[in-house]
Amino acid sequence: MNARVNIHMPHVATGAGEPLLFVHGSLCDYRYWNSQTAVLAKQFKCISVSLSHYWPAADAFAQGAFGWQAHADELAGFIAAMHLGPVHLVGHSRGGCVAFHLARQYPQLVKTLTLADPGGPLQIEGTPPAALPPATERLRAEVADLIAQGDIEAGLEMFVDSVSMPGIWRRSSSQFRTMAADNAATLPKQFRDPLPAYTRSDAAEIQCRTLLIAGERSPRMYRNNVDRLAEWIPQAEKQTIAGASHGMNVTHPASFNRLIQNFVGAL
DSSP: OOOOOOTTOOEEEESOSSEEEEEOOTTOOGGGGHHHHHHHTTTSEEEEEOOTTSTTSOGGGOOSOOOHHHHHHHHHHHHHHTTOOSEEEEEETHHHHHHHHHHHHOGGGEEEEEEESOOSOBOOTTSOOOOOOHHHHHHHHHHHHHHHTTOHHHHHHHHHHHHSOTTHHHHSOHHHHHHHHHTTTHHHHHHTSOOOOBOHHHHTTOOSEEEEEEETTSOHHHHHHHHHHHHHSTTEEEEEETTOOTTHHHHSHHHHHHHHHHHHHTO
């Protein structure tokens, strides 16, 4: 793979020490990690990025097509151009899948890997090709239609509740809802770019120490991914945050930050 050099990727850097790079998931951007960087910057150099097509970059200025592979490549280019590597890489949800493949394809750039509720299907040997359940596909199509029709609020509520738990959108902070609305246009693009399935052979290529974090109340898909990847990745350990669902780093920041500190700081 060839990394796209991109030193113009929107990002926020705070603190000093070993680099801790945060990769957001769906509907998010570098603001998603504020509860982490505010605390962990006391110990590490924290860099949170906004992937191309996400806020604050307008679509007209986005470099290249929207896609998980393009995002992995541009992150690799960013790490190399900014002379950050190897980094302690942290990815959540869709960003977890991007981080997984960055660590697999560019192992020289990643010192440790943390995957929180990594998104994407799971391919088990001897079973049919992995795919999203038909009910999920129907829901995503409805979400895309709502956003296309301008009913942003309804589309975001349907999607966010589906990947976390019913009612979570209405209980979310105004800051989170604003961030999601700012990134609503990326959701239909994401649906047209399905994430690749995790396989045992791909996971075996991860060479660095890896921490997998699940929310106790996260949808089963994410917990299954954490369980299986913990078995497949050679140097992996698994932790679960009690009472948390998919947005664990926002709703349970102290627990999440403690896991990161203990894992990365153990080096």
